[in-house]
Amino acid sequence: MAVRTPRFAEVSGHEPRAVQKALALLEAVAHIGPGASAKEIAQATGVAPATAYRLLNLLVADGYLVRIDDLSGFALGRRTRELAGPDPGHDPDSIRRDVLDSLRSHIRFGVYLASYEGGRISLVDRDPDHDLVAESAILTHPHASAIGKMMLARRSEILPTGKLRVFTSHTIADSDALSLELTRVRTSDLATETDEMRIGRSAIAVPLRDELGSVSGCLAAIGRTGRLRTDDSDLIDLLRASAGRLRP
Numbered sequence: 001m002a003v004r005t006p007r008f009a010e011v012s013g014h015e016p017r018a019v020q021k022a023l024a025l026l027e028a029v030a031h032i033g034p035g036a037s038a039k040e041i042a043q044a045t046g047v048a049p050a051t052a053y054r055l056l057n058l059l060v061a062d063g064y065l066v067r068i069d070d071l072s073g074f075a076l077g078r079r080t081r082e083l084a085g086p087d088p089g090h091d092p093d094s095i096r097r098d099v100l101d102s103l104r105s106h107i108r109f110g111v112y113l114a115s116y117e118g119g120r121i122s123l124v125d126r127d128p129d130h131d132l133v134a135e136s137a138i139l140t141h142p143h144a145s146a147i148g149k150m151m152l153a154r155r156s157e158i159l160p161t162g163k164l165r166v167f168t169s170h171t172i173a174d175s176d177a178l179s180l181e182l183t184r185v186r187t188s189d190l191a192t193e194t195d196e197m198r199i200g201r202s203a204i205a206v207p208l209r210d211e212l213g214s215v216s217g218c219l220a221a222i223g224r225t226g227r228l229r230t231d232d233s234d235l236i237d238l239l240r241a242s243a244g245r246l247r248p
Contacts, residue, residue: 021047022055026064026080033244034075034209035068035189068213075213096246100125103242107235109223113208113246116151116217119158124217132222134198141165143178146193146205150218152178153185154207170195191218192230202228206239208246219243 028044029036042052056074059065063079096113104111110130115122121139126132142148143160144167152159159182164173172178185191191205205220219239221228229235 018055021045021051022059022064025052025055025059026076029065029074029076030080033240034213035073035207036075037073041074066211066213068209073213075209075211078211096125099242099245103219103238104129106238107221109221109228109235112147112220112222114147114205114218114220115208116155116215119151119155121147121151130222133201137167137197141167141197143173144171144193144197146191146203146222147218147220149182149185149191149193150205150207150215153182153191154215167197168195168199170199172196190236194230195225200225202226202230204228204230204232204236204239206236206243208243219246 024045024047025041028041032040032044038053038056039049041047041056042049045052047055056065060067060074060077063077065074065080066077067073068075100111100113104127110127110132112123112127112132113125115124121142123132123135123139132138138145138147141160141164142152143164159178164175164178165171166173172181189207193201193203193205195201201222202225203220203222205218207215208217208219210216219242221235221239
């Protein structure tokens with residue numbers, strides 16, 4: 001069987017520490033999480049940007065990294081996961097329970113895990129300690145929720161057409177305004193909602209990415225408006241760190 005030769009030989013003559021630098025880049029992506037930009041990775045490792053860009057491209061070419069669907073950053077690739085091997089003590093369901101239980105123990109809001117398979121929202125895990133009122137509306141009218149906006153921002157082919165349903169005076173019901181909102185979601189990798197589906201309810205959603213870096217779901221915190229602040233950086237960071245350990 002032919003053995004695939006790593007491409008680092010292409011730079012080894014000029015970069016004697018290329019392997020060490022490449023490993024540092026992989027470690028940075030694992031720490032930052034899916035969507036890490038080349039600039040963030042270079043800054044985290046202290047590798048010169050030009051060298052970092054070249055090594056990142058080689059890591060992508062060899063399957064150790066992948067570019068996420070909008071090409072704005074990187075995620076760990078199949079070959080990196082193969083090196084880690086299976087963890088016999090933690091199946092995916094066990095990991096999910098551990099991550100969500102830990103997150104719920106640290107915040108006072110409802111925590112929900114959603115998937116976007118087939119362009120439809122499915123709630124994979126509901127918070128047992130918080131009732132989610134109007135759940136069916138979240139599934140059928142995605143323009144009015146943070147969970148739904150995260151999906152629509154990545155799936156232009158399923159954008160709602162015609163008149164959008166108005167739930168409250170804060171619902172985004174204009175198609176142009178919705179387009180601007182979804183651009184903001186894509187740019188920030190963050191979806192928010194304040195009194196849009198129900199007065200008194202706010203939410204934050206961060207993306208979950210599959211092994212190819214595509215957005216396949218989201219992790220959301222939902223709580224009372226005024227208590228849950230959609231600009232709470234600590235909460236956002238906690239959600240993103242937890243999302244990096246999950247698959248919907």
